[in-house]
Structures are given as C-alpha cells and as structure tokens.
Amino acid sequence: MNEICKLLNITHPVLQGGMAWIAESKLASAVSNAGGAGIIAGGSAPIDYLRDQIRKCKELTDKPFGVNVMLMSPNATDLAQLVIDEKVDFVTTGAGNPGPFMAAWKEAGIKVIPVVPSVGLAKRLEKLGADALIAEGTESGGHIGQNTTMCLVPQVVDAVSVPVIAAGGIADGRGIAASFMLGAVGVQIGTRFLASEECQIHENYKNAVIKAKDTDNAITGFYSGSPCRCIKSRYTRKLQEMEKNAAPPEDFEALTVGSLRKAVVDGNTEEGSMLCGLIAGMVNEVKPVSVIMNELCSKASELLGSEF
Numbered sequence: 001m002n003e004i005c006k007l008l009n010i011t012h013p014v015l016q017g018g019m020a021w022i023a024e025s026k027l028a029s030a031v032s033n034a035g036g037a038g039i040i041a042g043g044s045a046p047i048d049y050l051r052d053q054i055r056k057c058k059e060l061t062d063k064p065f066g067v068n069v070m071l072m073s074p075n076a077t078d079l080a081q082l083v084i085d086e087k088v089d090f091v092t093t094g095a096g097n098p099g100p101f102m103a104a105w106k107e108a109g110i111k112v113i114p115v116v117p118s119v120g121l122a123k124r125l126e127k128l129g130a131d132a133l134i135a136e137g138t139e140s141g142g143h144i145g146q147n148t149t150m151c152l153v154p155q156v157v158d159a160v161s162v163p164v165i166a167a168g169g170i171a172d173g174r175g176i177a178a179s180f181m182l183g184a185v186g187v188q189i190g191t192r193f194l195a196s197e198e199c200q201i202h203e204n205y206k207n208a209v210i211k212a213k214d215t216d217n218a219i220t221g222f223y224s225g226s227p228c229r230c231i232k233s234r235y236t237r238k239l240q241e242m243e244k245n246a247a248p249p250e251d252f253e254a255l256t257v258g259s260l261r262k263a264v265v266d267g268n269t270e271e272g273s274m275l276c277g278l279i280a281g282m283v284n285e286v287k288p289v290s291v292i293m294n295e296l297c298s299k300a301s302e303l304l305g306s307e308f
Helices: 003-008 025-033 047-060 076-085 099-107 119-127 149-159 173-181 203-211 234-244 249-256 259-264 278-282 289-304
Strands: 014-016 038-041 065-070 090-094 111-116 133-136 164-167 186-189 217-220 228-231
Touching: 014 025, 014 038, 014 289, 025 038, 025 047, 025 065, 025 289, 038 047, 047 065, 047 076, 065 076, 076 099, 099 111, 111 119, 119 133, 119 149, 133 149, 149 164, 149 173, 173 186, 173 289, 203 259, 217 234, 228 234, 234 249
Parallel strands: 014 186, 038 065, 065 090, 090 111, 111 133, 133 164, 164 186
Antiparallel strands: 217 228
8 A cells, every 4th residue: 555545545556647528437436346446538528428427427436536627627616616516536637727726625624746747847736736746748649748757757756745647658557567666656547448349449440559560659749839649640740731731720729629529439550640640559459447457567567576
C-alpha cells in the first residue's frame, strides 16, 4: 500500500488514462475491478451522457473510480458540479487551471490529481491543493507537451512534495519499474488499454493500434499551439499539409471537429483521429483488462523486488 494506493483506496498504483470518447463506464469499471483506478473521460461530452456513465460505472463496480475534467471544454463548469453531485472519488484534470473548482471539490471530499507537462505548472497546482500530480511526457497519445517522461518525472518529483504519477510511454512492467526508479509512486496508462476487450472503440481503431509500429505516429496541431499525437493516417497527413501551407484556422477546425468520434464510433480510420501513444509498437494483442493488469503488476513486482 504505497501513497497512491492509500490516497485512492486501490490495490495497484495504476490509473487508466482519461481518454476522451474512449474511457467510459465499461473500461473504467474493469480497471477498478482489477485493482487499479478506472477513469471516465469528461471531454466535451454532454452532461446527461456523463451522468449516465458515472451511474453505470457504479453499477459495474463497488471500487473507487474517477472522472477526467478537460478544463478547456465549454461544459467544464457543469462537469465540475456533476462530479460533486454524483460523489465521484477523484478527478484528474487537464488543459487548463483547476483552481476555480478546487475548493468545492475538496470540500466535497473529492481527491484532485491534475495532469502536468512542466515543473512550473506542477508547483502552482501543488500550492492550490492538488492531492497528487500526473507528470505526463510527450510520448502520450492525445494532447501533449514537449518534455519527455524520462526527463519530466524526476524533475517534478524533486520540485513537489505531493505524490507523483508517471504517464507517457508506459505499456508493461518494465515501464512501471522505470517510472518508480525515477521517483514516481504510480503510473497512468492509456494506450495499452485501447487494446483491451472492455475498451469500446471500433474494431478498426483497435486493429490500427495493434498493427502500429514505432514509427506509425504523427503530431498535428504543433504550430497552432495544441499538439496532438495520433496514429498516422490520411487525416494526419492532411492536417500537417494544411499547417505547412498556413491554412486558415477555420479550415483546420472544420477538419478536426468530430474527428475523434469518427474513429471511435464509426471506425473511419481515414478521416478519424486515432489518438494513440508512441508505445503502440509494443501493443500487439487484445486481452481482458484483468489479464493486462496482472501482466503489468507481475512484471513490475519482479523487477522492483516487491509486491506491486
């Protein structure tokens, strides 16, 4: 029972990434039932949908689970209140400053764990009362910073006194053990859970993850200030071409709006955004979440020389 296990009342210090339109009740409950911390993604989804997902998750597990609040979403304020109303165990946050919501969350007994891409932001959020921090390297899928996990995690660990969770490029027990050597006391994993039986993404998307090699990734939105890592496709090539030619922002937005849903729900791998981390080349088989968790923790225990 390390710091993260005690904080979240979980068995294994493994958080499942809050992947927008991907992390829903079935995946989150499966991770929690396997001893980790499942997370439902808020993203920009309708509040009624998210309320339903939270309640479904409570039916599927009696273990703790959390909700990811993307603070740049237009409905962030409503979601911030929803997690209080539904008595969620913890929240992770990204894409903004959770400061305006921290007091209300803390008063409601909700643990707050922001995702940080830099030491400076980590220090600021610790002062605001964060219970722990997720130091996420650029290897992650989705929206990313510029610092790598290897460089970012030990610097954040040295800069703050709250527990630090490592994220970005972790898909097996070796990655977990390496994260602990860097000073983290937990990990957040997203891409490995894309290839789980309980993950509800379209089979076309899931197969693309399994087939992806180490070079099959692309970053879009770099010059617009909102870089995002995906699997290479006609969609990413088109966006990169538009950026290179300085296309108007409205043209760029028109292509990206709804792109994640196209991949997740419709299985459109040509026009959809298949968010995925750099570690996809190590993800080669779809397995149940329980098996994935057992493999992760068994190898980490072997390498760390203690029960994980």
